[in-house]
Amino acid sequence: MTLSVTIDKTKQTLCLKWVNMTNPSINFQEEFSSKIPALTLLTTLGYEFISPNQCNAMRSKVASNKATDQVVLLPIMRAFLTKQTFMFEGNPHHLSDSAIDKIMHELNPAMNLGLQAANEALYNAMLYGVTVTEFIDGKKTSQTIALIDWNNIDNNSFHVTEELVVLNSEGTSSRRPDIVCFVNGLPLAVIEAKRPDSSREWQSTNAQAVSQHIRNQKPKEIPHLFAYSQLLLAVNGNDGLYATCGTPEKFWAKWVEEEISEPEFHRLKNQTLSPKQIDNLFGDRPASIKDEYKSLIAGGDLVVTDQDRLVISLLQPERLLEMTRMFTLFDKKVGKIVARYQQVFGIKALIERISSFDEKGSREGGVIWHTTGSGKSFTMVFFSKALIWLEELAKCRVIVVTDRVDLETQLSQTFASGGVLSDRDKSDAMATSGRRLAQQIGHGNERVIFSIINKFGSAIKYDECYNDSPNIIVMVDEGHRSQNGENNIRMAQALPNAAF
Template sequence: MSDVMLANFKEEQSAKIPALTLLTHLGYQFIPPAECLTQRGSRSTVILPQVLRELLAKKTFTFMGKEHPLSSAAIDKIVHELATPAMNEGLKAANEKFYNALTYGIGITEFVGGKKASPTIQVIDWENPENNVYHFTEELEVENSQGTGKRIPDLVCFVNGLPWVVIEAKRPDSSTEGKATVSEGISQNIRNQKIDEIPHLFAYSQLLLSVNGHEGLYATCGTPEKFWAKWKEEEITEAEFSKLKNKALSKIQLDSVFAHRPQKVREEYESLVAGGDRVVTDQDRLLVSLLRHDRLLDMTRLFTLFDKKAGRIVARYQQVFGIKALVERITSFDDKGARNGGVIWHTTGSGKSFTMVFLSKALIWLKELARCRVVVVTDRVDLEDQLARTFASGGALSGKDKKEAMATTGRRLAEQIGKGNERIIFSIIDKFRTAIKLPECHNDSPDMIVLVDEGHRSQNGENNIRMQQALPNAAFIAFTGTPLLQDDKTENKFGKIIHSYTMQQAMGMTNDHIMSCISYTACPDFG
């Protein structure tokens, strides 16, 4: 057997087939490569138009108190808009434009009984993952932007006919000594995004993965290699991973996955399955953790940011589980009707500012937090400015909103707390000294959330008392990166620890040579 054939065989058996079978168990429907090409219509088309059309045909809009189906013209408009990403503006802009269409919806014009309606259509049902359709294929042949050649990503996952996830699956042993094969998959993903390659595929991508059978890393469109990250799961149990990995494929599923392969490949797989339960690998954990339908939707809508400096950012696992724990905490109330708070203890360099921005996205999208306002409190002007820039850059604030959000004086802070309607307020904690003396500096609404940056410094003495007096029913959340000592009162002042990410966990990630920084925010260039 030649070296190329041997390498391909190892890639198939070690990485690709385990990924194919696991995605099938996760509820993705497999489309063989030839059939997928037929559905696409050409190698330059990367969406599945008919899948999208069939989904849109089930959509309705409300007008004059009644539900109406979409017209053929409206369906054509949406399909055309999604099938032609604005690549003339560059991949980053095209990807962000597509993301906005996914999250905010697409506006159309309809005429009902001669009257004009202008509904916004949501292509994705974010609230009910089961209402979307999920497919995947392998060896997706995509013609490059110049029409002179093609690239063939190993695996691509589609949501409602749109290619959301691109996966490179490599053999476990590298031909280059000292270089992990996941690095080869990362390099291919990055290369394929270049202007003369297949950037039009990545205009749609929400997550990118590189796996090799044993391990896997993830990132998103535009992520440099050093920021590709490992995932550590905190909710799904090992028993659940094992159950999914060792679930038997039905005959129909087996035929679908193996019909276009040599018979010996299927026999090898069936022999492996007959040998008993297979061990769960980090590749399996990554695929299940990120590509389970509900998690994929959350990672896209809640845990993705477009930063003006760093580009597109997808959350690290500590940010995801920190926010999930935080949302659970602040949606609960004590016996007096006040929102519960607590402490987010994430070590320095773990991306606390972006964690706060991810929380702001939760406030926008989660119904249970829709009425909440946020007060961001720091103890230094440079921190206040940095966080305001991060919120603005991450899309949580417009330029006008940023100006209105700043509590420039104690009087301004008092007015914002008592009479304002700004969704986000930024203040230096010392301004509470002046503000609390003014009668308007009081708001007993439980829909106020106070984020206190570096809570171990800001919580002491009168400062904390002033905040509690002004906002008696607010949820107070302290963010700290400093290890909490036994006599540290941060937890006592703000409540229990909601989520922790310690230096030991961060060092573990670094020692695995997963990335040079925990996230963009770990690097000096990104604050």
């Protein structure tokens, strides 16, 4: 096998084509251009590669190489649960076998409700844990058990496999997603890898990968795999797109990284795998492929592609858990949403900003600028999720200020459908009058308050409309229209140490 190098004049890039000289009819381009680079990079990032045969054995209680609709790596999930403890009457206790069995049963997706509902139910189980009943010395106790350790990443297990054979929902045939990434045995990320050169000049091969993802989510295909998925990637060696469960084709997006430096991308791309990792990854492949990979690595540093940047940016374990926990939400109208890169890094900058204090002890404020239709309401919801999950911001309250009634209604509905507010919370959060706003500011304990800026003019007349806590975050929608004039002055007087 030799490596043929050609120049793509339309893209001004080098195309690497693997040619088998003994049997030129065999095409290794997809394997070497996209799939193996992704697998080696994931191994570098900390995922343990398991072969398709090993994976099949973990998915079934009976050793078998037949296709199965079970997509959870059962022994890995069970091993994680075995390590979990809960406190009862001052002492730690391990889970009983029956409690573990119940949790494992709860992980079966409720596909009769449809893919989105099943995905949301499993997402909530991952986020909040599963409640089980235990008996300690004859005493009954209900305990909520985590499926993922969000705070200590080292307590989780990360695995990756290829060509996962999944039986379709009708039991008549199977599909084989190219790469699946697991956290504690749960398939959180699915990748479709294609060759870089398209037979259709007007269409990237990534479009084919996206189409494959969408097809596989259909009711008669393998939606039960996607019931667990949080990130979906389409890659072709040169570049890639990402989305989440249920994302229409037009909303699959590119990622632009702002935290990881180019030297770090280069280091990760060219980090040498250990002999054991290489043997593990190439154990089921012909020896010639392993030898060709070694010769490629020995030939010098490899160039970082946009596929590499996408895989590193979204699938390094810490970022995968971060995207799942803080930058994913379900909206009743739109469906499941995963944040765009500008929302992620805008919120991260915002969090860093409000975590610093000025000389008066007030949190720093700032501006996040959005174009029309770019998702500012969802950015607010993602930020509120950060306030819920980040320990250092858990004591903060949020006041959402708009200048129009319809905006207030829209935002409150977005917060509610995004899971930040329950229906009761939504009712309590609304500042229905100036007096009500004054009470909420001075004596309330609502985590989120909604108000029209005009209400500050009447609220300030009440003595209770004052709170000098630095733990109040004021998010002002359409700020360019409302951050001046008397109402803005009254708002600043009522909340002297708030971050705006």
